[in-house]
Structure formats: structure tokens, C-alpha cells
Amino acid sequence: MIKKIGDTIIFKNNPTIIAGCSVVGPKEKNSLLNKYFDKIMQNDICGEKTYEKAERKFMEHAITGAIKKAGLTTNDIDFLISGDLLDQIISSNFVARILNTSFIGIFGACSNMSLSLALGACIIEAGVANYVACATSSHFSTAERQFRFPLELGCQRPPTAQWTVTASGCSILSNNQKGHKIIGATIGKVVDFGINDVNNMGAAMAPAAADTLDRLFKDTKTTPKDYDLIVTGDLGKLGSELLLDLLEQKGYSNIQNHRDCGQIIYSDTQKSYMGGSGCGCGASVFNSYFLDKLTLGEYKKIIFMATGALLSPLSSQQGESIPSIAHAIIIEKGY
Amino acid sequence: MIKKIGDTIIFKNNPTIIAGCSVVGPKEKNSLLNKYFDKIMQNDICGEKTYEKAERKFMEHAITGAIKKAGLTTNDIDFLISGDLLDQIISSNFVARILNTSFIGIFGACSNMSLSLALGACIIEAGVANYVACATSSHFSTAERQFRFPLELGCQRPPTAQWTVTASGCSILSNNQKGHKIIGATIGKVVDFGINDVNNMGAAMAPAAADTLDRLFKDTKTTPKDYDLIVTGDLGKLGSELLLDLLEQKGYSNIQNHRDCGQIIYSDTQKSYMGGSGCGCGASVFNSYFLDKLTLGEYKKIIFMATGALLSPLSSQQGESIPSIAHAIIIEKGY
Numbered sequence: 001m002i003k004k005i006g007d008t009i010i011f012k013n014n015p016t017i018i019a020g021c022s023v024v025g026p027k028e029k030n031s032l033l034n035k036y037f038d039k040i041m042q043n044d045i046c047g048e049k050t051y052e053k054a055e056r057k058f059m060e061h062a063i064t065g066a067i068k069k070a071g072l073t074t075n076d077i078d079f080l081i082s083g084d085l086l087d088q089i090i091s092s093n094f095v096a097r098i099l100n101t102s103f104i105g106i107f108g109a110c111s112n113m114s115l116s117l118a119l120g121a122c123i124i125e126a127g128v129a130n131y132v133a134c135a136t137s138s139h140f141s142t143a144e145r146q147f148r149f150p151l152e153l154g155c156q157r158p159p160t161a162q163w164t165v166t167a168s169g170c171s172i173l174s175n176n177q178k179g180h181k182i183i184g185a186t187i188g189k190v191v192d193f194g195i196n197d198v199n200n201m202g203a204a205m206a207p208a209a210a211d212t213l214d215r216l217f218k219d220t221k222t223t224p225k226d227y228d229l230i231v232t233g234d235l236g237k238l239g240s241e242l243l244l245d246l247l248e249q250k251g252y253s254n255i256q257n258h259r260d261c262g263q264i265i266y267s268d269t270q271k272s273y274m275g276g277s278g279c280g281c282g283a284s285v286f287n288s289y290f291l292d293k294l295t296l297g298e299y300k301k302i303i304f305m306a307t308g309a310l311l312s313p314l315s316s317q318q319g320e321s322i323p324s325i326a327h328a329i330i331i332e333k334g335y
Numbered sequence: 336m337i338k339k340i341g342d343t344i345i346f347k348n349n350p351t352i353i354a355g356c357s358v359v360g361p362k363e364k365n366s367l368l369n370k371y372f373d374k375i376m377q378n379d380i381c382g383e384k385t386y387e388k389a390e391r392k393f394m395e396h397a398i399t400g401a402i403k404k405a406g407l408t409t410n411d412i413d414f415l416i417s418g419d420l421l422d423q424i425i426s427s428n429f430v431a432r433i434l435n436t437s438f439i440g441i442f443g444a445c446s447n448m449s450l451s452l453a454l455g456a457c458i459i460e461a462g463v464a465n466y467v468a469c470a471t472s473s474h475f476s477t478a479e480r481q482f483r484f485p486l487e488l489g490c491q492r493p494p495t496a497q498w499t500v501t502a503s504g505c506s507i508l509s510n511n512q513k514g515h516k517i518i519g520a521t522i523g524k525v526v527d528f529g530i531n532d533v534n535n536m537g538a539a540m541a542p543a544a545a546d547t548l549d550r551l552f553k554d555t556k557t558t559p560k561d562y563d564l565i566v567t568g569d570l571g572k573l574g575s576e577l578l579l580d581l582l583e584q585k586g587y588s589n590i591q592n593h594r595d596c597g598q599i600i601y602s603d604t605q606k607s608y609m610g611g612s613g614c615g616c617g618a619s620v621f622n623s624y625f626l627d628k629l630t631l632g633e634y635k636k637i638i639f640m641a642t643g644a645l646l647s648p649l650s651s652q653q654g655e656s657i658p659s660i661a662h663a664i665i666i667e668k669g670y
């Protein structure tokens with residue numbers, strides 16, 4: 001008898017989140033959530049020669065910061081699970097080179113944070129680790145030039161565009177310790193509704209988000225009202241509206257407790273159009289604002305689900321639409 | 336008390352490999368191992384418009400073939416774990432779109448096969464899955480043009496170069512079933528000896544391979560002689576020589592039982608220079624030749640360790656050396 005109902009894993013061995021850390025850039029300094037972030041970098045180049053090298057600094061600070069907040073040292077970490085948006089996940093690879101810990105590289109595009117948490121929880125559940133670090137990052141200037149256009153072109157952004165968050169987040173998972181409990185996880189399936197506009201990721205990812213949530217609710221025999229919050233990673237304003245529409249079609253109407261990290265990270269004056277995006281968006285907001293709210297007891301039980309658009313520039317050039325995925329974890333307040 | 340000694344996971348819940356399938360291309364048709372492969376494609380474009388779309392066909396055939404050999408259907412598979420060499424692992428993403436199974440995307444470069452097997456074994460060990468499919472692929476024509484030069488340039492290959500194998504392999508893992516047992520796994524750390532020649536991957540990866548093997552032997556208190564074979568993924572001739580040199584420096588001398596999939600897949604007349612490379616190299620040879628030899632009883636206990644060079648073209652252009660990783664699993668003959 002496996003610990004899984006339908007597609008949803010039910011954890012029995014108490015994998016818990018014992019610490020989280022978020023490191024953000026200068027645009028995020030002016031975020032509405034800025035007081036929750038652990039570290040705000042004064043500029044987005046961090047004294048490095050390239051933005052790609054700078055992105056690694058954000059991730060390195062987030063991981064070492066989370067380890068420190070957990071009262072541990074790098075040597076205590078059994079596994080680092082990390083991925084990012086850059087080709088061949090070089091941010092994660094080069095940070096892992098410094099940290100000298102057993103390293104599991106993942107790629108789920110912007111779903112990396114919840115994918116790493118779900119995988120980390122499985123590893124804790126297997127009883128093969130005391131501590132797992134789960135991390136991801138994104139950087140506006142690395143993502144923009146890799147996925148879209150050279151920054152120097154100054155291309156106009158369409159109204160459906162989102163702004164890639166320059167940030168990294170890391171959570172430390174442990175077994176049988178005080179912390180917020182990961183009680184379940186629904187690993188996503190790849191869903192593709194045929195969206196092919198690379199400036200409309202929210203629309204591409206919303207169907208995957210609706211699919212995963214629908215399965216999670218059915219598997220656990222719960223409804224949206226059974227959770228204090230349903231938190232998504234970076235659907236943005238349009239994607240969030242589409243998610244609620246799609247959920248309504250599936251019979252979940254009038255959902256009031258959905259929040260999207262991409263929608264709340266920037267203020268309206270910050271010209272992010274549909275909001276924030278990138279792995280670092282959900283990762284930084286989850287590991288600061290939402291973990292804090294759980295600790296404070298404002299929320300008792302939440303779903304955190306990051307969503308990813310699994311395209312590459314090449315797949316788009318070859319005429320493919322944008323397949324997407326969403327991984328959800330269910331977290332109960334601990335401590 | 337966690338089920339891990341040092342850096343090596345010790346599996347207690349009997350994760351087993353119940354089937355493997357390999358699908359290879361026309362160059363591999365002339366391989367010395369051709370009679371072991373499950374399916375040989377007559378050409379490397381598979382009726383598609385691009386090589387990238389063709390690579391997905393190889394992977395799709397390998398996964399569905401392995402599921403069929405295990406006597407299962409796609410619906411029986413709890414999780415698909417897959418990664419590949421292409422930016423944003425699009426081969427895996429687009430195959431997962433067809434298969435409609437919960438999907439965990441990974442990236443370990445050419446170490447994907449053993450990384451997916453180690454992760455899959457953890458998921459089985461956690462008791463959250465009955466069946467996990469672990470897959471990867473590579474394609475000469477997609478890898479060459481992404482990592483090196485356009486094929487049309489006809490660039491001369493240096494003598495240290497290897498030939499990316501056009502192939503895909505998939506293993507099906509299960510719990511408490513007859514099959515070859517995964518009894519341990521050492522997840523690699525990122526090792527970088529400063530090699531920066533993208534045409535000498537064997538030299539870049541050999542230090543990571545030596546590091547992982549050394550830790551595996553020390554953790555399990557075994558020596559190379561305790562295994563019938565130590566199988567690496569795609570170190571090639573030069574990388575294999577370097578691995579043995581490095582192991583000798585670490586005190587493991589005169590190792591006779593090392594085999595490298597990259598070194599044995601092509602014959603000397605096939606102009607592959609240092610041998611085969613790519614995720615598909617280790618994946619196809621492991622899931623055919625070595626699984627068959629285990630089943631036949633020629634080997635009772637082997638180490639399978641795929642190695643990955645964690646560079647991107649961009650990281651090389653920005654002056655970085657090539658960080659590498661090696662993930663090892665220990666397999667005992669079952670059935």
C-alpha cells in the first residue's frame with residue numbers, strides 16, 4: 001500500500017520546513033513585501049562581470065542564509081536540490097561547486113521551488129536524509145536576454161508581459177523537527193492548451209495550475225475552502241484570472257483565498273504589467289512572506305504551487321506551443 | 336537514524352529495476368553492442384522536420400518500450416523522471432506532454448541516467464510509488480549544434496573529442512518486485528579541476544567520477560574488487576584512463592573491472608575518436624547490455640555511474656571551466 005492517493009503523495013514521516021531565506025535585487029527593494037525579505041542586494045550585478053555570475057551570488061546568499069537560519073552548517077546538509085532558468089541550470093551548478101554538498105539538479109522552469117520541495121520531502125520521507133536544502137533563482141537580466149531579446153535593444157513589452165524577478169529563495173527541510181509540515185504533494189503533469197505567445201506565460205501556465213489543483217482537491221477530498229490560502233508562484237494577474245476561470249469550469253466557484261506571488265510582489269507603480277515571474281518570484285515570496293505568516297499563525301494550512309512554462313527559445317522557433325507544469329505541496333503550520 | 340553512511344544512501348525497501356529499454360540510431364546500428372539494443376531507428380530524423388523533434392521520438396519509444404517490457408501500461412507509472420541535454424530539457428518536457436504522467440524534470444547533463452535511477456530509488460524507498468520510469472536521451476545532431484558548431488560547417492574534430500550517441504534509454508523501477516536491486520546510491524558533488532576544453536569532456540568529468548567512487552568505497556567499506564564491474568557512462572578512452580590514474584592516486588591500484596559505455600559502444604572503425612558520449616550513451620548501454628548481463632548472471636553486483644559535464648556554451652564563453660558531477664548506484668542481480 002503506497003502513501004499516495006490518486007496522484008497526491010501523503011507524507012507520513014513528518015518532512016518539515018525548518019527555515020527559509022530570500023535574497024532579492026534592487027527593483028524588489030521597492031516591493032510591497034520588502035520588509036519580509038532576508039537580504040536586499042544594492043545592485044543586480046553584485047560586483048561580477050556578468051549578470052549570470054551575479055545570479056549565482058543571489059543563490060549562494062539564499063542557500064547559506066537559509067542554512068544559517070536553520071542553525072546548521074553546510075556540512076549538515078545531506079542534499080542540495082536546485083534548478084534555475086538558465087541553459088544547463090548553470091546558476092545551480094556553479095553554486096553547488098562552491099558548496100561541496102551532494103547535488104541534485106532539477107529543471108521545472110518557474111516551478112522549481114515547489115518541485116524541489118516536493119522532491120526534498122520525498123527524500124526526507126525515504127529516511128535517507130536529515131537535512132535537504134531546496135533552492136532556485138531567477139534574474140531579470142539573464143532571463144530576458146536568454147529567452148527574449150538583448151537588453152540593449154530596449155524592446156517594448158506587450159501588456160501581457162511579466163517582469164522576471166531578480167531573486168533567490170531557499171528552504172531547509174528536515175525530519176522529525178519543529179517546523180512547518182509538508183503533509184502532501186501533487187507532482188504535476190505536463191499540460192498544453194496551445195498557447196504560443198512567449199510574452200503570455202500566465203495564460204500558458206494557468207491550465208497546468210488548474211489541472212494540478214483539481215487533482216489535489218479530488219485526491220484529498222478537500223475543497224479550496226479547506227485551505228487558508230492557495231498560493232501560486234508567478235501566474236501574474238492574467239494567469240490568475242484564467243486559473244480561477246478554469247477552476248470554475250471544473251466546479252470550484254467563487255474562490256476568494258487565492259494569492260499569486262507574481263501578483264503581490266510589485267506595486268502598481270513598478271511597471272511590471274501582469275506582475276512578477278521567474279523561479280525567484282515564488283521562491284523569494286514563499287520563503288519570506290508566506291513562511292513568516294505561517295509562523296505567526298495567520299495561516300494554518302496552505303497550498304504552495306509554483307508553475308513552470310517548459311518551453312525553450314528553440315522549441316518556440318520550431319513552431320511548438322508552450323507546455324506547462326504545476327507542482328503543489330500542502331503545508332501545515334508547525335512550531 | 337537515517338539510511339545513509341557518509342554520502343552513500345543504503346536502500347532497505349528493495350527498489351528494483353524490473354525492465355529496461357534502449358532505442359538507438361543508425362550509427363549505433365553498427366555498434367559492437369547492436370544485438371542488445373531493443374530498437375534501432377533506420378535514420379536519425381524519424382520522419383520529423385527537425386533533429387530536436389526526432390530526439391523526442393527516441394525517448395518516447397524508449398519509455399513506452401520499457402513500460403511494455405515491464406508488462407505495464409502508462410497509467411501504471413506513478414512518476415516519470417527524465418532529463419536531457421537540450422536547453423530547458425525540451426526532449427523530456429515534450430515527451431512528458433504526450434505521456435500524461437506525473438513528471439519530474441532533472442538536469443545532470445550526461446549523468447541523467449544514474450541521477451534519475453538514484454532519485455527514483457529514493458521515491459520507491461519513500462513508499463510513495465509503485466512504479467517509476469527513469470529516462471534520458473541524447474542526439475548527435477541536436478547536441479552538436481547546441482553545444483559546439485552548426486553541422487553544416489563541417490568542423491574538424493580534435494583527437495580528444497567524443498561522438499554524442501543518438502539514443503535513449505529508460506528503466507522501470509518498482510517496489511518489492513522481482514528485478515535487479517538498487518542497494519545503494521552515492522549522489523555526486525560538483526568537482527572542477529579547471530579543464531576548459533569543451534572538446535575534452537572525459538578529462539573534465541574524470542575527477543568527479545573518481546571523487547564519487549572514492550566516497551562510495553569508503554562509505555560502504557568496499558574495494559573495487561567487491562564488484563564484478565564498475566561501469567561509467569561516457570568518460571571515453573582518455574577520461575577512463577584519467578579515472579584509473581586518479582583512483583590510483585587515491586590508493587585504488589590495478590583496477591581491472593572498469594568498463595565505460597562510451598568506450599565500448601563504437602568499434603575502432605567508427606571514427607568516434609575517444610568514444611561515445613551524451614546521456615543516451617550510458618542510458619542505452621546500461622538498459623540493454625549491462626541489464627542483460629545481470630539477468631544472465633554474468634555479473635552479480637555492479638556499480639553504474641554516469642558522469643555529467645555541467646557547463647553551458649555561455650558559461651564557457653564567460654571564461655568558466657567545466658564543473659562536473661558523477662552519480663553512482665550499486666545494483667545486485669535479482670530475478
